[in-house]
Amino acid sequence: MPVNPMSILERLYGNQLRVHEDLHRASNAHRRSHGCDVYPSDLAQAPLWPLLAALVHPRRFLEIGCGLGYTAALMATTGGPGCRVDTIEANPLHADLAERALAVKGLSSRIRVHRGLARTVLPDLRGPYDVVFLDSDWQDYPRYLSHLVRLTRRGSVVVSANLFPLFWRGEKGPAGKNSVRAYLRNLIRDSRFRTYILRSDWHAISVRV
Numbered sequence: 001m002p003v004n005p006m007s008i009l010e011r012l013y014g015n016q017l018r019v020h021e022d023l024h025r026a027s028n029a030h031r032r033s034h035g036c037d038v039y040p041s042d043l044a045q046a047p048l049w050p051l052l053a054a055l056v057h058p059r060r061f062l063e064i065g066c067g068l069g070y071t072a073a074l075m076a077t078t079g080g081p082g083c084r085v086d087t088i089e090a091n092p093l094h095a096d097l098a099e100r101a102l103a104v105k106g107l108s109s110r111i112r113v114h115r116g117l118a119r120t121v122l123p124d125l126r127g128p129y130d131v132v133f134l135d136s137d138w139q140d141y142p143r144y145l146s147h148l149v150r151l152t153r154r155g156s157v158v159v160s161a162n163l164f165p166l167f168w169r170g171e172k173g174p175a176g177k178n179s180v181r182a183y184l185r186n187l188i189r190d191s192r193f194r195t196y197i198l199r200s201d202w203h204a205i206s207v208r209v
């Protein structure tokens with residue numbers, strides 16, 4: 001009989017999967033009414049951020065693709081009062097909603113929402129960031145590699161989401177397969193990073209060496 005992995009994970013992790021669940025729910029509700037691409041990261045991925053915090057002791061996080069702020073809130077909570085999160089959002093409505101929700105949670109002093117396309121915002125940012133999360137339109141990912149090098153230090157971790165177009169079967173998959181392929185090829189061949197692709201999530205985790 002098939003199992004429900006989420007109910008097993010909930011029993012294992014308890015409330016860890018519920019942190020900022022209200023923002024996760026709000027992101028899904030917004031996407032359904034707005035018809036946009038605000039897919040918040042999976043609730044089952046919430047324990048990734050405390051894991052990375054234990055590994056990297058991050059003071060500075062960078063996120064590309066804020067959405068309504070669910071993952072930015074997780075990062076800020078994990079990092080504690082001394083951390084700072086820079087998150088980039090191209091859609092002004094999403095940026096407004098994120099800022100509002102993060103203010104209600106008392107997280108505005110830790111999180112700055114940068115408005116605009118990542119490719120125009122990234123050149124103005126100064127590193128180093130300890131943890132970077134790519135969760136935006138993957139077609140632009142190849143443009144980000146030089147910024148990832150510039151904005152990280154030895155030991156920084158980069159999590160790249162949305163790699164699924166590369167692994168899509170058949171002709172009618174989502175656009176951007178070649179962009180994901182080019183991004184991953186360059187990232188994996190870059191001697192400044194070590195990269196592991198998680199087949200279950202189609203995320204890549206890279207460490208700057």
Ligand SMILES: C[S@@+](CC[C@H](N)C(=O)[O-])C[C@H]1O[C@@H](n2cnc3c(N)ncnc32)[C@H](O)[C@@H]1O
Binds near residue numbers: 067090091135
């Ligand atoms: C998958 S959602 C992000 C979800 C968010 N990371 C979370 O876990 O709650 C993608 C978001 O990235 C934004 N976005 C897409 N392409 C972008 C780009 N090139 N630059 C900045 N933001 C972008 C979209 O407007 C959308 O809000």
